[in-house]
Amino acid sequence: MKKDIQYVTIDGRGEHESFKECVTKALKELKPNEGLHVIKDFEPFPLYKMMENKGFEKSVEKVSEEEYHVYFSPVPVDEVNNIKMSENLNLDQTKLKNILDIKVSYLKGHLSLDEAKAKLNQSVDKVTAQEFAICEQYIQQYGITDEELTNRMDEILEIFADVLVTNSLDLPLGHPIRTYLEEVKAIRKVLKDIESMKYKKFIKNQWVELYDQLSAINIHFARKQNQLFPALEDKGFDKPSKIMWTLDNNIKDIVKKAMYCLASDEEQKFLNLQDEVIEMVEDMMVKEEEILYPTAMDLISDEEFVKIRKGDDEIGYCLIDTPPLYGSEKEETTVSHNKDLMKDLQSLLKKHGVLESTSTENILDVSQGKLTLEQINLIFKHLKVDLSYVDEEEIVKFYSDTKHRVFPRSPGVIGRKVQNCHPKESVHTVEEIIKAFKSGEHDEAEFWLEMGGKFIYIIYTAVRDEKGNFKGVLEMMQDVTRIRSLEGNQRLLSWGNK
Template sequence: MGKKEMIKDILERLHKGESTDKILSEYRDVLKDLTPPQIARIEQELISEGMDPDKVRKFCSVHLAIFRESIDRAEVKLPPWHPINILLKEHKYITDLVRNLRPEVVGNLKATESHYLREENVLFPYLEKHGIVQPPKIMWAEHDEIRKVEKDLRDKFTEELKTRLNDLLLNHFYKENNILFPTGLDVIPDDEWLSIRTEFDEIGYFAFTPEGPPEKEKVETKIATRMINLPTGSLTEKELEAFLNALPVDITFVDSKDEVRYFSESKDRIFVRTRAVIGRKVQQCHPQKSVHIVNRILDDLI
């Protein structure tokens, strides 16, 4: 039985209520060398083959307990400016914030939104470009679950909700720290992390201002000066960009293949957009729960 078949068997048995201890004793030796990228790719294959993503997500925490021995590894040493290092530090900050949460400071949770936005609008698109599509969808669904509990806490603070949020975050961060992030480090080339950091900076931070990359490593954006010829005149690329960005609306252009081809960068933007989404399917720019609405809008435009 291959590793994918083993994981599928584990999930099916968990779904039937079988003891995790029994499954662990059976599969420990076989799965001890399973790497985070392998786990991510196998989960992706299972979903692509028709397994319910919510089923994988629902039992992800349980099978993490089974795989904990194989994915608890020494921390990777990353430079302070590195996007993954920033996310890891924020995980610790958010965990401490929730652990010590009180009714009078529950509003501070709103500031953590930039953490999730950076993952959804920068890290996830880069993972998708390198073939890791399904795991980010699972993580985004968990982000929305976290957001819902945070909203409930702001509406009415209870210790039960606080505990619920704390448990959600611990499980979610464990999966990101030990599966998603190592997978990203494995599949995303070193030079692309500089671009990711640039786009992280555009969204901003909430807990601290991260150290920047060395000057020689900063990504420079070159603005072309060639002319764009139109039936009623011509503009340079720089002039056209300034014109579109000055309009009092957010513009996102999606082509006939449902891929994002352009977005404006007006001063007062409604939606977070980063250059990482260029070429991304517009459906992947939204959480799974709202994809049917996106598709309905696209269908209405045909």
């Protein structure tokens, strides 16, 4: 049943090529609490998923076999049960609705920046990082795309400048958020050195040293994307991986551009980039401090942070030493307790003849041979190729834990939607591959790229069972730089790569 709200009508009967564009345009122009009334000469099934993803629910009225009326209504802000994030926060729905209305009115062009800022200042005394974050989750239902939100985030933060408050975080050493904050301090020190170097005599080697330090910011990004973002997504807060990932990539691109200018001795061009580099990196860190970290502290439990800390070491740290363990005493107690429990259980099973021996691991029948679980894991660990497996539900289920990984991985990626493991610029390629594999149109997709002096080969393979049913995607990645350089024959034993 349609709701008692204003609807913008789009009569798409007979229209096919331009219909989707009309809907997209109408969505951008919708005011808060407005919906879309679509008329078609067939039931517009392809539109349903798109509108659902944008936060709209539907009501369908069939007038005849050749006339359908579909009413798309925005899901009310107070219906927060479908977002896990809301379960972890104490939310004032009226306040959230007010904040959203002002933000949407500005983004739709109904209010100027100054008008929106003044209206917000009159409406609320303060807005917490958590309230700001939850509003970002709902804004898409008003036709605001992630791309637009990313591009206009600085404007939005300016509207909230007088009322946005951030709690000071006093955390123990080893806590993952404390580690991010320590890295932010270290990055700011590099930015300060860059700022002072701009006015000194240009000495290339000094700049090279500074940019070697700044390039370590990629580790900060990798840990955030592989460790922190998955934990937040599990709570329903997916905007960081959709928005901040793009901001991070923009920083990586401009740092890479500056390093290229430096290496090419384009001195003035390099110097001209420095203000933009400083501004972009500082802007990213402010967003982390004011929004990302406080929200993470409210949403993620201490037990989850203990698990996150375990995976952080696999990726490494940016400009700081490896932090101490976090929650280690509690962890060691739990491990000791579990070992005692397993020992007692094994003794009991052996007593009743269920286990013949507790000294050897069970042998598993694999497709060709018999292996223990330990042997299987050792084989994966020693392969000279990186493997990742995504199941038929598009969930990351496995990656090989090798020492030479081309791209970083951590346990936080397991159980994550594969789309959330990529920046939005490449998600369409991932989805295209999966779609082609599911339909049976293709079975392989290969890529290769040159990166940091290495030549990387990547191949995606459709995984199918004996009946041909799609069971997922296997990604295989390898640094083949040395292999490409080999010539002639090597028939005699030779140790190492010398």
